[in-house]
Amino acid sequence: MNTEYRDLYPEFAAALAKLTLRPHQQLVACLGGGADSQTILDLLDRWRSEHPDFNYLAIHLDHRFHPSSGEWAEGLRQDCLRRNFPMLCEVLPVPQGARISKEAAGREARYQRLNELADDDAVMLLGQHRNDQIETFLLQLKRGAGPKGLAAMAQTIDGEAAHRSGSQTWLRPLLGVSKAEIYAYAEHHKLHWIEDDTNYDTAIDRNFLRHEVVPKLEERWPQFGNSVLRSAQLCAEQQDVLEELLHEQLKPAVNEAGELAVDQLKSHSAATQRALLRAWLHQNGATMPSYAQLEQIRTQMVQTGNDKQPQVAWGRFLLTRSRDRYLQLQQRTSS
């Protein structure tokens, strides 16, 4: 890639400057070992020299996905040692199951472990960039997502909003930067990074989009990537507005026990009823039902007469309606 070098530090520092940081707060570089997160480490190291009053840490979790992963982890450790940058490296095997792909299981286990290893109020820095954002949007489109999914990744997200335990802030300072610009930076600063050959395996959906689909789309429509990013941004904004409005509408409909009054839903259109149900389920930490399940919930709960006590189950959750027409969400022991 022969993109011209530009210093990414001002953009990085601006992303951190948007946060309200307190002295001694922990700032964590999450290292996958690729050029993206090595660039994050380098930028954070530069930031450290100007801001010595924070606690710095780099974390690498080795899932043992690759035969060379142990060597890679050692290389990352040496790199941090040379910089005198505190580092934690841990083997984190990923339980294999049919439910999700190996990559998705790795990501899930990784976020949970990163969360446990860092301070509760740490800022966790991730290396995702513009190209990752375009791929995430297209993956969501493939799944048939609505505005929330199509909003793709946020630059800043706090742990509570992400429904992870703890209150860490997750930051993607390079979300607006292209992969080519990151490579130009990494080469210019002579960083060491790992080229994982599985990144070229197009049997993995993200790699298929990266190598076969997006280049074709951008060849035909050079502005395609920008358009995707604009759509993601618009979806994110619409989602924020929607959440604000739904929050206001839900307030009078939820009792002290957190149960939802069905009769408060009745005056709304079917689409708004679904949106309110989704928002209430989200507030209660439920796995989102599919569109068909949600419609089943709506018709059963809103339309069934008072003589019945409807209930709908999905995944680990069970929704029941009490005699006074309040919805109660329960977790089942087995699905």
Ligand SMILES: Nc1ncnc2c1ncn2[C@@H]1O[C@H](COP(=O)(O)OP(=O)(O)OP(=O)(O)O)[C@@H](O)[C@H]1O
């Ligand atoms: N094994 C890991 N240990 C710690 N953090 C990780 C690990 N893998 C990825 N991350 C962090 O999560 C971000 C997103 O992960 P993703 O699945 O896109 O990995 P990646 O692109 O292979 O990693 P990299 O950014 O190092 O190239 C990475 O940019 C990195 O900050």
